[in-house]
Amino acid sequence: MKIQTNLWFALAVTFMMTGCSTSVERIDAQEQIDLSGAWNDTDSQLVAREMIDDSLSRPWIVRFVSETGKDPVVIIGSVKNLSHEHINTNTFVANMERDLINSGQVQFVASAVARQEIRAERGDQGVNATADTRNAARQEYGADFMMQGQINTIIDIEGKTQVRYYQVNLELISIKDNRKVWVGEKRIKKLVRNSQLRQ
Amino acid sequence: MHKILLLVAITLLSGCTAYQRDSNRLATALNTQSPEIVLAQLQDSEPQARDNAQFHLNRGFLEFLSGDFDSAITTLSLAKKEMSVLEATSISENVGAGTLSETLRSYSGYPTDRVMVHNILALSYLFKNNIEGARVEILQADIAMKKLAEKNALNGQLASAHLIAGIVYELLNEQSNALISYRFTLNIIKQRDMPIPLGLKKALLRMSFKLGAEQQFVDYQRRFPDLPKPSQKTENQVFVLYFDGVVSHKVEKTVVLPSRNFAPLIRISMPGYPLAKQNVRPLSKQQISTEMVENIEVLVREDLARETPSILLLTTTRALAKYELVRRVNEKDNLAGLLLNLVTVATESADLRSWNMLPGNIQFGYLGTTENEIQIDGLNDRPKKIDILDGSQNMILINSLSDHIFHYQQL
Numbered sequence: 285m286k287i288q289t290n291l292w293f294a295l296a297v298t299f300m301m302t303g304c305s306t307s308v309e310r311i312d313a314q315e316q317i318d319l320s321g322a323w324n325d326t327d328s329q330l331v332a333r334e335m336i337d338d339s340l341s342r343p344w345i346v347r348f349v350s351e352t353g354k355d356p357v358v359i360i361g362s363v364k365n366l367s368h369e370h371i372n373t374n375t376f377v378a379n380m381e382r383d384l385i386n387s388g389q390v391q392f393v394a395s396a397v398a399r400q401e402i403r404a405e406r407g408d409q410g411v412n413a414t415a416d417t418r419n420a421a422r423q424e425y426g427a428d429f430m431m432q433g434q435i436n437t438i439i440d441i442e443g444k445t446q447v448r449y450y451q452v453n454l455e456l457i458s459i460k461d462n463r464k465v466w467v468g469e470k471r472i473k474k475l476v477r478n479s480q481l482r483q
Numbered sequence: 484m485h486k487i488l489l490l491v492a493i494t495l496l497s498g499c500t501a502y503q504r505d506s507n508r509l510a511t512a513l514n515t516q517s518p519e520i521v522l523a524q525l526q527d528s529e530p531q532a533r534d535n536a537q538f539h540l541n542r543g544f545l546e547f548l549s550g551d552f553d554s555a556i557t558t559l560s561l562a563k564k565e566m567s568v569l570e571a572t573s574i575s576e577n578v579g580a581g582t583l584s585e586t587l588r589s590y591s592g593y594p595t596d597r598v599m600v601h602n603i604l605a606l607s608y609l610f611k612n613n614i615e616g617a618r619v620e621i622l623q624a625d626i627a628m629k630k631l632a633e634k635n636a637l638n639g640q641l642a643s644a645h646l647i648a649g650i651v652y653e654l655l656n657e658q659s660n661a662l663i664s665y666r667f668t669l670n671i672i673k674q675r676d677m678p679i680p681l682g683l684k685k686a687l688l689r690m691s692f693k694l695g696a697e698q699q700f701v702d703y704q705r706r707f708p709d710l711p712k713p714s715q716k717t718e719n720q721v722f723v724l725y726f727d728g729v730v731s732h733k734v735e736k737t738v739v740l741p742s743r744n745f746a747p748l749i750r751i752s753m754p755g756y757p758l759a760k761q762n763v764r765p766l767s768k769q770q771i772s773t774e775m776v777e778n779i780e781v782l783v784r785e786d787l788a789r790e791t792p793s794i795l796l797l798t799t800t801r802a803l804a805k806y807e808l809v810r811r812v813n814e815k816d817n818l819a820g821l822l823l824n825l826v827t828v829a830t831e832s833a834d835l836r837s838w839n840m841l842p843g844n845i846q847f848g849y850l851g852t853t854e855n856e857i858q859i860d861g862l863n864d865r866p867k868k869i870d871i872l873d874g875s876q877n878m879i880l881i882n883s884l885s886d887h888i889f890h891y892q893q894l
Contacts, residue, residue, distance in 0.1 A: 365615055368622040437622075441630055444571075479571050 321448055321476030323371050323435075331452050331470045332379035339431075339456060340387050344465035348428070357391040358384060358456070359427035367437035367450065380431070393427050429456050429465065444478040502530055503586070503835045506541065507732040510839040514729055517885050518548035521840075533576070533589040536565040540596060540838045547603050548726075550887050552611040559604050566592040566600070581801060585794065585834040593786035594631045594639030595779065596838045598624055602644055605651065606724075609878060610889045614654060621648040621664075638789065642671040643777035643845045649686060650722050654876050654893060662690040662699075672776065680774035681710075682722075682849035689713045718851040719871045725766050725773045726882035728843035730783055731756050733835040739828070747809035747824045749802050752833040753794065756784050763844055766881065770857045773846035780843050787837075794834075802831070842882065859888060 339345075348356045360381055363373040385392050394402060409418045433454035440447045449471065456466040505528055513521050522545035530538040543559035546552075569591035579587030592600075601624035608616030624644040631639025649664035665686045672679055684707045691700040692713045704712070733754045740749040759780050766773040805827040813820025850857070855873065858866050859881060867888055871877055878891040 365619065368619060368626060370616060370619050439626055441626065 321446070321474050323367070323369050323450060325375070327450065327472055328376045329379055331472070332376060333383055334470055335452065335454050335468045336380055336383040336387065338468050339454070339466050340384075340389050342466050344456070345389060348465075352428075355389065355391050356429055357393055357425050357427045358429045358431060359393050359395065360384075361430045361432040363432070363454075364434040367435045368439055369437065371435055373435070376435075391425065393425050399424075427459055430459055431456050444480060446476050446478075448474040448476060450474075502528060502534055506534075506537065507835065507839060510541075510729055510732050513840060513884055518545045519885075521545055522549055533587070534836065535590075536562050536569065536592055537590040537836045537838065539565065540592070540600065541840045543600075544603055544838070544840050547607055548882060548885060548887065550610075550889065552607040555607045556604060556611070556616075559600055559607070562592075563600050563604070566597055581797060582804065583801075584830050584832055585797065586832060586836075588834070590836045593783065593790075593837065595641070595782040595786050595841075597627050597631065598639055598641045598644050599779075599838065599841060601627060602641070602647055605647055606880060606889075609651065609891050610880070612891065614651065614891075614893070617651050618655065621651050624648065637671065637674060637785070640671055641777060641782070642668045642675070643847075645671065646683070646776055646847060647724075649690075650878060653686075653690070653720075654878070658690055658694045662687070662694055662696065665690060668776070675778075675781075677775065677778070680776055680847050681772075682774070682847045683776070684710055685713075685849050685851075714851060716853075717874050718853060719855075719874065720876045721771060721850040721852065721857060721871065721879060722877065723766070723771045723773060723848040723850070723879045723881065725846040725848070726842035726880070726884070727764055727775075727846060728762070728883055730779045730837075730839065730841045730843050731759075732839035733787070733833070733837055735833040735835060737833070747806050747813065747820070748828050749806055750828045750831040751798055751802050752831050753791070753798060754787065754833040754835055756787060759784065763846075764883065765846055766848065766859075769860055770852075771848040771850045771859070773848035775844050776847040777845040778843075779841050779845065783837060783841075805831070 345356060360377050363377055365371045365373050381392065384390055393399075403421075406419055406421055410421065413419075431454055433452065436451045436453070438449040438451075440449075450473075452470045452472075454468045455464050457464050506525075509521050509525055509528075512524070522542065525538075525542055525545060528538075539558050539562035543555050543562055546558055547555035569589050573589065576588045601620045605617040605620035605624070608614070608620060621644070624641075625648065628640055628644060645664045645667035649661045649668060652658075652661035652664055665683060668683055669679065669687060672683070684703070687703045688700065688707065688710055690696075691703055704710075733756055735752050736755045737750060737752045739751075763775055763778075765775070809820055809824045809827055812823050852871070855871050857869050857871060859869060859879070860866050865886065867886075869877075869879065869888065869890055872892060872894060875892050875894050880889040
C-alpha cells in the first residue's frame with residue numbers, strides 16, 4: 285500500500301511541477317542583469333562608454349585640433365563579430381556613436397548606408413522642394429577618421445562551468461593617410477556556472 | 484481520485500506515443516513527398532511541451548530544405564536553446580520516467596543533434612549570405628563537440644562539422660583555421676575507418692600549400708601521391724555538400740511476460756534501430772562527384788547504444804516496481820489488480836523520439852574550374868545549370884529529397 289501511495293504522490297508532483305506561468309516586470313534599462321552569461325546590453329554599453337572615454341582622453345585629438353584648428357570628424361566603420369555568439373554589433377555601434385556625439389569633442393558623420401538615403405532625399409529635394417528650403421548637393425562633411433574594430437571570444441569549458449573571455453579591439457584610422465592614431469582594447473571575463481538541476 | 488489519475492496518465496501517454504508515431508510517419512513520408520508538403524503536415528501536429536525540441540529540430544530542418552532560411556534560423560535557434568536548458572537534470576521528469584514511462588522525460592537531443600543543429604544553422608546563415616553568422620555557428624559547434632568529447636571516443640564528434648568549419652574559414656580567407664579544421668575532419672574520418680574523400684585530400688593539399696606549411700604539404704603529397712600539386716592559377720572554387728536520404732527512425736522492441744496463476748503481466752519496451760541501411764548513393768557521373776563524409780545512420784545508432792544500459796536499468800526497475808504494486812493491489816482486490824495491471828502494461832512504451840528527418844549521410848565534393856557554368860543533375864535527373872563567376876568561391880548544397888539546389892557565391 286505504501287508503494288501505491290508513493291506512486292500517486294510522485295504522479296501528482298510530476299504533474300504539478302510541469303505547470304508554469306509567464307510574468308512580466310518593467311525594469312530600469314540601466315539595471316545589470318545576467319541571465320545566460322552571453323554578451324548583453326550591459327556589456328555593450330559598458331564597453332562602448334569605456335572605449336570612447338579612453339579614445340577621447342588620448343593625445344591624437346589635441347594634436348589634430350592644434351594642427352587643423354577644427355574638431356575631428358569621425359565615422360564609425362564596421363565592427364566585426366568574430367565571437368562565438370550572434371552579437372548584434374549595430375547596438376554596440378549605436379552606443380559608441382551616442383557617446384562620441386555627446387562628448388562634444390568630435391563631429392560625427394552618418395554611415396555609408398545612411399548617407400545613401402540622405403543623398404536620395406537631397407536629390408528629391410532638388411526636384412521637388414522650393415528653392416529657399418532646398419539643400420544643395422556637394423556640401424557634405426568628409427570624415428577625418430574612421431573607427432573600426434572586432435569582438436573576439438575565447439571560451440573554456442569544464443562540465444557545467446565555463447569561462448567566457450571577450451576582447452573588443454577598436455582602432456581609429458586617419459582617412460587621409462591610413463595612420464592609426466588610437467588603438468583601444470577592452471576585456472570582459474565572465475565565469476558562468478550552469479545549474480545541474482531544473483524544474 | 485485514483486481512477487482520474489489513471490485516466491490522465493493513460494491519456495497523457497497515449498498522446499505522447501501518437502505524436503511519436505506521427506513524427507516517424509512524416510519522416511518516412513519525406514522519401515516520397517517534398518519537404519514543403521511534409522513541413523505543412525508537421526506544422527499541423529501539436530507536440531507536448533516535452534517534445535518541443537524534437538519538433539523544432541524537425542521543423543527547422545524542413546524549413547531549411549524548403550529554402551526558408553530565416554524561419555530555419557529562428558526555429559533551430561529555439562531548438563538549440565531548448566536543448567541547452569534541458570541539459571540540466573529534472574527531478575520531476577525523472578520521477579515520471581522512473582514510475583510511469585521514459586517518454587515523460589523532455590527530449591533534450593542526442594550528441595549528434597547537438598552538433599548537427601549548428602551545421603544546419605551555419606548553412607542557413609551562409610545561404611542567406613550572412614557568412615559572419617555561419618562563422619558564429621561553426622565556433623559554437625566546436626564548443627559543443629569539446630563539451631561532448633570523451634577519452635578515446637567519438638561521442639558527438641562530427642567530421643561534417645569540422646568540414647563545414649574548414650569551408651567557411653576558407654571562404655573567409657582564414658587559411659590557418661581552415662587547415663586545422665580540415666585536419667580535424669581527416670582525424671575523425673580515419674578513426675571511423677572511412678575512405679578519405681577526394682575533396683578533403685585536395686583541401687588538405689591546397690591549404691597547406693597556400694599557407695606555406697611546407698612540412699605538412701610534403702607529408703600530404705606523400706600520403707596522396709595521385710593528386711597533382713595545387714594550381715597557382717586563379718580557379719573558381721566549388722564546394723559541394725550532398726544530403727542523401729533520410730535517417731532511420733527508432734522502433735519499439737517489446738517483451739511481454741505472460742501471466743500465470745493471476746500473477747501480473749510484465750511488459751518491457753526498449754527503443755532500437757532497424758538494421759543499418761547501406762544504400763549510400765553518391766553523386767557520380769556528374770561534373771562534381773561526391774563521397775561520404777558523415778554516416779548519420781551510424782551516429783544515431785552509436786548515440787542510442789551509449790544510452791541503452793541506463794535505459795535498460797530504468798526500464799527493468801520500473802517494471803519491477805509496477806509488478807510489485809500490482810501484486811499488492813491484487814492481493815486485496817483481484818479486479819482492481821487486473822485493471823491496474825492493464826494500466827501499467829499500457830503505459831509502458833519505449834521512447835522513440837529522435838531527430839528523425841536528418842539526412843542518412845552527408846557527402847562532399849570539390850571542383851576547381853575555369854568554367855563559368857556547372858550542371859548538376861538534381862532529383863529525377865533533371866539537370867540544373869549553375870552560373871559561376873570568374874574568380875569566385877562557391878558553396879552548393881544538393882539534397883536527394885527535393886529539386887532545391889542552394890548556392891552561395893562570393894568574389
